[in-house]
Amino acid sequence: MSLKIGVIVHGPTIIDKGYAKKIINLLSNYGVVSARLGGTMGRTAVIDASLENVINIEDKLLPSQSIELLSEDNDILFLLNYGKSMITGHTFGYKVLNNVGMDVDLIQIERPDTSDGAIICWSDNVDKTLLNNISKDLNMPIVSSNEVTSIVENLTGYNKEEGLIKRKIAGVSPGENIMLNGTIIGRVTSSNLEIIAQDNQIIKMSGGKIKKHGLEKLGKVDLTKAIVKTGLLRKTNNIKPRLMKHISTDKLTVVYLDHAAEDIYQYRNADLVVSVGDDTTLLSSDILYRFNVPIIGITDGDLDKVVLEGFKHDDSIIIQVESGYDDIIGEMIFKKVFSNKISRNVDDLVEFKKEILDTIDNSGISYKFVDKQLLD
Structure with missing residues (x-):
């Protein structure tokens, strides 16, 4: 009977560096692998790497939830992560396992290709031969859960x-x-x-x-x-976004998104998204760029820079209003343009954009157009 291996992939870095795919392929030599994303920020990286058929990204699950789900049908679980340091990586595994709240046979592969990268064995029931083979394959040391726990709990x-x-x-x-x-x-x-x-x-x-x-x-x-x-949600340099074709229907759909960055993916089939808030606009612009969906972003210049680089559709518009007024303008647009509904159908996107600008003009609040939020 073939070994059933569940893989939880967390964060964009392990994907961007190519190690998620490499390790999943390696584990396939030892059994049947099923992989899914844990967390939300790795989803764009999975799309850019064309790994949707390898790593399940359909469900928005926390890492602990993905572990619980995969533990039902698998003999052994692997958690793949690339923290910004040894401490953050070890702490992540420790916290996630505590949130699971049940005994699972879990091996964490943390920060491959670094001098402090390690394989953490979180269970005494793990097959030691398999563990040692993986350690040799990846040329990574094995660290006991007791050692990691001691380090994490001290810090x-x-x-x-x-x-x-x-x-x-x-x-x-x-x-x-x-x-x-x-x-x-x-x-x-x-x-x-x-x-x-x-x-x-x-x-x-x-x-x-x-x-x-x-x-x-x-x-x-x-x-x-x-x-x-x-820190940053996605730190990788030289990201090459994967562009996908967008097919519009006779009825064009526009969507209102207010400070809800993690809900962006469900609007990838919209024809245009109006986003409110600097970071929401940055993330929605970056993510929806891949689906060929433009945005109208309402910002006030209070950007926290959550990604290293952001992408913007050529037809997108970023509008920066006076400081502290993005929420006020957003509520005005939601009420007057969207009639207090999340989405609406329009006949023409140019006319819709004019409707948005007319609403802002009528508010009396000054604004300017921003070509790109990330200038450095």
């Missing part, structure tokens, strides 16, 4: 005192964005970051500066289980 974790939850975040650098459950809530100011919550509300940071608007969008959150990331 991260949380404690509760006087009604507060304080969580340490490892491997951060000043200037990086702080993203919690997909929402940017601040910026790192020190190499030591601690996030503090009370009654499931983030109230303070040590080593970081809070972005008030981000906390408003985030709302209540369980800090002990929240997914925290710092």
